[in-house]
Amino acid sequence: MQIIMKRLLDFSSDGLEKIFIRRDQEVQRLEQEVQRLQRRLQEVQEKTANHIALLQQQLANKTQDVERLQVKLQSQQDYEKIKTELRSLRALTQTDLHVVSVTPAPPSVSVENDDVIEVQVKTPDFHHSFGQEEELHESFSIISGRPVQNCRSSSSSSSSPGSLQMVIKADPDSDVFLDSDEQELDTLQVTQQVKQALQSRNIGQRAFGHYVLGLSQGSVSDILARPKPWSKLTRRGKEPFLRMKHFLSDEHSMRTLSGIQETLRGLAPCVRPTDVSSDQAIRNILDQSRLEMLDEELRSVHSSSSSDVSENAIRIILQGAQQQMQTNQSPITLEEQMRCGTLDPSIQTPADFVQGIIQKVKYEIDEDVQPPVSLSSVNQPHHGWSVENRDAEERFRSSPTVCGLDLQNLELDTFSITQRVKKTLIVHNIGQRVFGEEVLGLTQSSVSELLSHPKPWTKLSLKGKENFIRMHLWLRDPHSVQKLNAKKKSDQRARLKRDSQSVCEALECGDVWRVDALKRPRVVLSVQEKQTLFSAYELEPYPSQNTIDRLAAQLGLQTSTVSNWFYNYRSRIRRDGFCEPAQVRRSSPAGLSLLSLASAAVKQAPRDPEADDTDGHVSVGVQSFMRLKEEREEDPDSFCSSF
DNA sequence: TTTCAGTCAATAAA
DNA sequence: TTTATTGACTGAAA
Numbered sequence: 303m304q305i306i307m308k309r310l311l312d313f314s315s316d317g318l319e320k321i322f323i324r325r326d327q328e329v330q331r332l333e334q335e336v337q338r339l340q341r342r343l344q345e346v347q348e349k350t351a352n353h354i355a356l357l358q359q360q361l362a363n364k365t366q367d368v369e370r371l372q373v374k375l376q377s378q379q380d381y382e383k384i385k386t387e388l389r390s391l392r393a394l395t396q397t398d399l400h401v402v403s404v405t406p407a408p409p410s411v412s413v414e415n416d417d418v419i420e421v422q423v424k425t426p427d428f429h430h431s432f433g434q435e436e437e438l439h440e441s442f443s444i445i446s447g448r449p450v451q452n453c454r455s456s457s458s459s460s461s462s463p464g465s466l467q468m469v470i471k472a473d474p475d476s477d478v479f480l481d482s483d484e485q486e487l488d489t490l491q492v493t494q495q496v497k498q499a500l501q502s503r504n505i506g507q508r509a510f511g512h513y514v515l516g517l518s519q520g521s522v523s524d525i526l527a528r529p530k531p532w533s534k535l536t537r538r539g540k541e542p543f544l545r546m547k548h549f550l551s552d553e554h555s556m557r558t559l560s561g562i563q564e565t566l567r568g569l570a571p572c573v574r575p576t577d578v579s580s581d582q583a584i585r586n587i588l589d590q591s592r593l594e595m596l597d598e599e600l601r602s603v604h605s606s607s608s609s610d611v612s613e614n615a616i617r618i619i620l621q622g623a624q625q626q627m628q629t630n631q632s633p634i635t636l637e638e639q640m641r642c643g644t645l646d647p648s649i650q651t652p653a654d655f656v657q658g659i660i661q662k663v664k665y666e667i668d669e670d671v672q673p674p675v676s677l678s679s680v681n682q683p684h685h686g687w688s689v690e691n692r693d694a695e696e697r698f699r700s701s702p703t704v705c706g707l708d709l710q711n712l713e714l715d716t717f718s719i720t721q722r723v724k725k726t727l728i729v730h731n732i733g734q735r736v737f738g739e740e741v742l743g744l745t746q747s748s749v750s751e752l753l754s755h756p757k758p759w760t761k762l763s764l765k766g767k768e769n770f771i772r773m774h775l776w777l778r779d780p781h782s783v784q785k786l787n788a789k790k791k792s793d794q795r796a797r798l799k800r801d802s803q804s805v806c807e808a809l810e811c812g813d814v815w816r817v818d819a820l821k822r823p824r825v826v827l828s829v830q831e832k833q834t835l836f837s838a839y840e841l842e843p844y845p846s847q848n849t850i851d852r853l854a855a856q857l858g859l860q861t862s863t864v865s866n867w868f869y870n871y872r873s874r875i876r877r878d879g880f881c882e883p884a885q886v887r888r889s890s891p892a893g894l895s896l897l898s899l900a901s902a903a904v905k906q907a908p909r910d911p912e913a914d915d916t917d918g919h920v921s922v923g924v925q926s927f928m929r930l931k932e933e934r935e936e937d938p939d940s941f942c943s944s945f
Numbered sequence: 946t947t948t949c950a951g952t953c954a955a956t957a958a959a
Numbered sequence: 960t961t962t963a964t965t966g967a968c969t970g971a972a973a
Binding site: 733734735746747749750751753754824825826827862863866867869870874 | 960961962964967
């Protein structure tokens with residue numbers, strides 16, 4: 303019994319001991335677990351705190367963004383109002399120009415009304431047609447609510463290109479260039495998007511570089527063509543890409559720049575020292591504003607329907623509208639219009655013009671549609687264009703014909719068009735001058751070139767295509783001839799009046815040669831000079847500067863004359879390579895035929911220390927010329943005449 | 946800076 | 960007077 307008891311005790315003490323040990327171990331494990339959990343908890347707490355801080359930061363940023371956007375939205379809420387005011391101002395400037403007063407320095411216009419909107423246009427580095435790099439600095443005040451864009455270039459440092467750049471850049475988001483330095487950009491993607499944006503909006507690299515990046519056109523081209531990877535860029539190198547990225551995300555900037563570009567283009571063709579007037583600039587900008595509105599409306603039509611009408615085609619139409627508007631609506635003098643090649647006293651709204659084209663396109667695609675009114679016949683006295691445009695838009699929207707049209711794939715037979723135009727002009731005794739001024743907005747010489755040497759459709763640029771679209775539409779216009787005849791008569795009357803006036807003025811001044819004195823002497827290259835140039839071309843179609851200098855010295859010509867000759871020669875040899883069988887000319891201005899050129903080349907080659915060489919050139923040139931002629935199987939005169 | 950497309954203006958030719 | 964030619968220019972692209 304005792305033994306049993308003892309064993310039991312032994313056993314229980316052993317068991318208890320073991321139990322205690324186990325318990326101790328358990329306690330230790332639990333303590334470790336607690337510590338681990340505590341550490342974990344601490345970590346999680348820290349992490350969460352960081353995360354919360356991060357989220358709070360992001361929230362703050364987002365809140366700032368929202369506030370910024372709200373401010374932006376608020377600042378643009380008066381857009382509709384401004385549009386209305388611009389419209390009414392436009393009406394004012396057209397109907398009652400005498401209320402517009404122009405002051406020369408700084409050029410400003412004030413219209414008697416309530417408040418003032420200030421818009422400042424500054425195009426510092428743009429060449430105008432009179433060849434000066436002077437600043438076109440137009441500042442004008444438009445009566446309205448409050449300043450929409452205050453573009454005064456307060457920070458006009460040397461690196462700041464100009465006040466319009468401020469329009470693009472002046473944005474509360476401008477600190478994005480600093481903040482977003484950390485984020486990595488896909489430079490290739492950015493440049494591709496920029497190129498696309500510039501192309502679709504018809505914005506040039508020069509304007510983009512000037513106003514957005516503060517870089518020259520050459521630099522822009524380089525950046526767009528060969529963007530460096532982000533990682534290879536320095537902080538300074540990254541800046542243009544950040545600006546581009548920002549530009550892409552800012553629709554307002556893109557539209558503003560597009561407007562600037564159009565305005566500049568609108569100013570350029572007719573700019574003369576005396577033309578750069580404030581009211582002209584105002585008209586251009588007001589016109590631009592109207593175009594922008596029209597553009598918006600057309601885009602809304604485009605997006606609201608299932609139309610396949612391409613952006614490109616709309617751009618063509620809008621370009622046409624702009625040109626028509628600029629040539630027809632600007633209340634400039636008869637002489638100014640003559641000088642600009644746009645003699646047309648009638649006034650036409652852009653909506654009318656676009657509607658005219660749309661009607662014509664409809665007519666061509668769907669013969670059921672009512673025959674279109676002519677481009678010219680829509681020339682009506684100016685009236686509020688909004689109502690008509692609404693109607694036009696409604697008709698356009700409801701037309702299934704246009705909705706199925708893909709103008710982007712439009713391809714015209716340029717040769718056939720020019721043949722038909724020439725025939726029509728001859729039959730109705732209409733001159734190229736009237737046709738050019740009325741239908742194409744070009745001079746007689748340009749019309750002559752277009753009709754005589756039409757390029758194939760595929761070789762034409764957008765601008766070049768526009769002329770053929772206009773001619774095509776003109777041919778389909780049943781009233782085209784009638785309108786041109788009316789134009790011809792009004793021109794004759796105007797010319798008679800002008801001639802009689804100028805005779806009187808000349809008599810008064812007692813100086814009938816004063817006009818001639820202002821004429822620029824024209825360089826006329828002699829047969830020998832042309833032969834030498836032609837020979838040089840045969841050896842070196844793209845001559846180096848040294849060759850140009852040598853030729854200029856040899857011939858006693860300006861180097862620019864020599865290089866111009868090469869540019870023109872290449873251009874025209876390409877042109878004549880493109881065009882359909884050239885028109886046979888009875889003789890060229892220089893009286894050259896192929897044979898006479900060949901014989902002249904042999905007989906008249908200069909005998910100087912390089913005589914052998916020169917003779918060789920001429921000989922090679924004539925041989926090549928003969929070869930070219932044979933290949934073309936053309937009348938030699940028609941070929942020679944181009945050069 | 947060079948090249949090109951488009952254009953103009955002067956002028957020759959018809 | 961009209962048309963064609965051509966040297967020169969502008970704006971854009973590379």
